[in-house]
Amino acid sequence: TQLLEQSPQFLSIQEGENLTVYCNSSSVFSSLQWYRQEPGEGPVLLVTVVTGGEVKKLKRLTFQFGDARKDSSLHITAAQTGDTGLYLCAGRETSGSRLTFGEGTQLTVNP
Amino acid sequence: GAGVSQSPSNKVTEKGKDVELRCDPISGHTALYWYRQSLGQGLEFLIYFQGNSAPDKSGLPSDRFSAERTGGSVSTLTIQRTQQEDSAVYLCASSLYRRMSTGELFFGEGSRLTVL
Numbered sequence: 001t002q003l004l005e006q007s008p009q010f011l012s013i014q015e016g017e018n019l020t021v022y023c024n025s026s027s028v029f030s031s032l033q034w035y036r037q038e039p040g041e042g043p044v045l046l047v048t049v050v051t052g053g054e055v056k057k058l059k060r061l062t063f064q065f066g067d068a069r070k071d072s073s074l075h076i077t078a079a080q081t082g083d084t085g086l087y088l089c090a091g092r093e094t095s096g097s098r099l100t101f102g103e104g105t106q107l108t109v110n111p
Numbered sequence: 112g113a114g115v116s117q118s119p120s121n122k123v124t125e126k127g128k129d130v131e132l133r134c135d136p137i138s139g140h141t142a143l144y145w146y147r148q149s150l151g152q153g154l155e156f157l158i159y160f161q162g163n164s165a166p167d168k169s170g171l172p173s174d175r176f177s178a179e180r181t182g183g184s185v186s187t188l189t190i191q192r193t194q195q196e197d198s199a200v201y202l203c204a205s206s207l208y209r210r211m212s213t214g215e216l217f218f219g220e221g222s223r224l225t226v227l
Contacts, residue, residue: 006153042115042202042218090216094148098167099144099216103128103153105171 003027004102005093011027012108016078021105023089024071030094033074037086079109117203117219123225124193132188133221134206143186144204144216145178154202160186193226
């Protein structure tokens with residue numbers, strides 16, 4: 001089983017601050033996804049990255065896939081209270097079937 | 112329906128009883144996943160179905176856990192002789208499957224299981 005480690009596990013910041021969440025593995029993934037989950041709901045996809053070194057931007061969110069396709073980061077600029085939630089990275093094995101999730105980063109943005 | 116539907120949304124049972132959790136995936140999605148999530152934690156893979164292929168059961172934690180997918184659509188996750196450590200939210204997701212795809216998983220809202 002390919003493991004994904006996320007850091008930090010918990011993050012509490014003030015509105016307007018920037019933050020970065022990391023997702024690391026010793027294994028290579030064919031693709032990596034970031035999901036966001038709110039209480040009482042299932043995770044919802046934010047982005048998929050496929051190519052090593054790829055950078056994708058979604059408004060104030062910037063996602064990067066490591067050159068070796070073993071790690072990824074999520075950077076949020078000028079966080080807002082609506083960004084509060086559990087952020088999960090998920091790597092797809094090279095066989096293309098199972099999607100393995102990290103432990104998640106619980107982000108709280110305070111007004 | 113438009114999304115993945117799971118039932119029941121909440122289930123409270125006594126230790127030792129059997130429970131069945133149901134998942135109705137998005138129509139046309141051939142891939143179906145079951146995950147387990149403890150409070151505020153990540154998702155633990157349980158089982159994966161893809162079309163008529165043999166399911167990937169490698170994530171099932173014990174032989175008390177089993178799952179079926181009938182007619183390539185609805186899936187049932189069964190937990191026999193429930194234990195307190197089985198308490199968690201059980202999430203089902205479906206996806207369009209393409210080999211080596213980057214397919215998005217669409218999740219249901221989960222079934223919260225509490226074993227007393």
